[in-house]
Amino acid sequence: MRVYLSIIFSLLMLMVYGQDKKYVTVKKSLTLMGERFDFTVVSVNEELAYINIQEAVGEIRRIEKLISSWDPESETSLINQNAGIKPVKVSIELFKLIDRSKQISEITNGAFDITFASMDKVWKFDGSMTDIPSKQEIENGIGKIGHQSIILDNSEKTVFLKKPGMKISFGAIGKGYAADRAKELLVSKKVVAGVINASGDITTWGTKATGEKWLIGIANPSNQKKVVSWLPILESSVAIAGSSKKYILFNGKKYSNIINPFTGIPTSGEVQVTVFAKSAELCDALATAILVMGKDAGLSLVNQLGGTEAIIKENETIYKSSGIILDQEP
Incomplete structure (x- = not known):
């Protein structure tokens, strides 16, 4: 490449x-998953383009509901709530996302790890922190990190976090996944081309109307x-x-x-x-x-x-x- x-x-x-007269290019920006998402689609008419974008927005909101660690009712939250207690049966979609996340952890030797969320009580980026965490606080958080402690049962489609207090979060992969799924949906709807920019995670298909x-x-x-x-x-x-x-x-x-x-x-x-x-x-x-x-x-x-x-x-x-x-x- x-x-x-x-x-x-x-x-x-x-x-x-610029665009060919045969097609129109429609753009829309809005906040999803706490970040700015920009949609650009090339379609046969403006009304259909807006309908398709709204369908893509619905797909991203569905994914957010699935992977949110803040929503106590989400599958992800249920996994976290049962850390060290019992496995949680999840949808095939979430199971596969966690499995792929573990694979990326393997190839990066742990530099990427969705269990980093165990540190969310140690480091806060909402403006509330007044002091650097103590060495003991950091060490306690590190003890709960480790993709090896995510136990997947492929036959039962269950996820189990071995250590009490462990947490997973998709903050470093979720927007990219959502962009891919939204793109997949729009392609299935015969949208000829477009760009989805999920706050810096960008995916494209087709070309501009001019070719x-x-x-x-x-x-x-x-x-x-x-x-x-x-x-x-x-x-x-x-x-x-x-x-x-x-x-x-x-x-x-x-x-x-x-x-x-x-x-x-x-x-x-x-x-x-x-x-x-x-x-x-x-x-x-x-x-x-x-x-x-x-x-x-x-x-x-x-x-x-x-x-x-x-x-x-x-x-x-x-x-x-x-x-x-x-x-x-x-």
């Missing part, structure tokens, strides 16, 4: 070009409104994760909301990871994992995976996987 883009970038912006490819714009870090390079995305996905996207500040140091499952401490520093792959789910998970792993281990992993590429920006330095060619001309 060969990707051309400017060596200077700080964020991804989506641009849609041109969808483009991701690379913005100039010193001027966010100026695009310095364009990257075509065809039947593919991209996710961006940054250690400074959401953070808390203590003694002048930023702590991001991405927890290192090995240390129990949030990642820090000015780091941004962009991952390209077929599914937004995989992009979402790998972008988080690479932030934890660091550039060397992260790029080494990506270089071994087929159909996957990554770019890592640390401060103003760019690092890339082997399939990416940097075009320094805007």
Whole structure:
């Protein structure tokens, strides 16, 4: 997979070009899963496009209900409530998502781990924290982390968290999964083309009505409104994760909301990871994992995976996987 883009970038912006008279392009933005979702669809008429977008919104809300760790009635919450007590029978959909999450944990050597949620009482990113957690609090949280302690029974479709107090959360994979499922629904509805941007987890299909490819714009870090390079995305996905996207500040140091499952401490520093792959789910998970792993281990992993590429920006330095060619001309 060969990707051309400017060596200077700080964020991804989506641009849609002109369209053929045969089709209309409709956009809609709204808040879902606590984040901004942007829908762009190419359809035969505007009314049908809005109907299709609303169906996609309904699908994402259904998924949110399934994977929410905040809704006490969700299957995910039931799993957490029964940690260390008993297995919980779940839907095939959730069972498979957890199984895939465990597989990603394996290939990233635990850098991606949905049991990081056990730290949610230790680190809070809602503005309520006044002090850094104690060493003992962090160690207690780490003791409840470990994808190996998620026990799946394939025949019964049950999930069991072995350790009392364990929790799972899909914060590092859920938006990507939702984007993939919404795309799958729209494709089944014969929507000819579109883009779903789930707050930085982007997936596309088809082309613009003109036949041109969808483009991701690379913005100039010193001027966010100026695009310095364009990257075509065809039947593919991209996710961006940054250690400074959401953070808390203590003694002048930023702590991001991405927890290192090995240390129990949030990642820090000015780091941004962009991952390209077929599914937004995989992009979402790998972008988080690479932030934890660091550039060397992260790029080494990506270089071994087929159909996957990554770019890592640390401060103003760019690092890339082997399939990416940097075009320094805007």
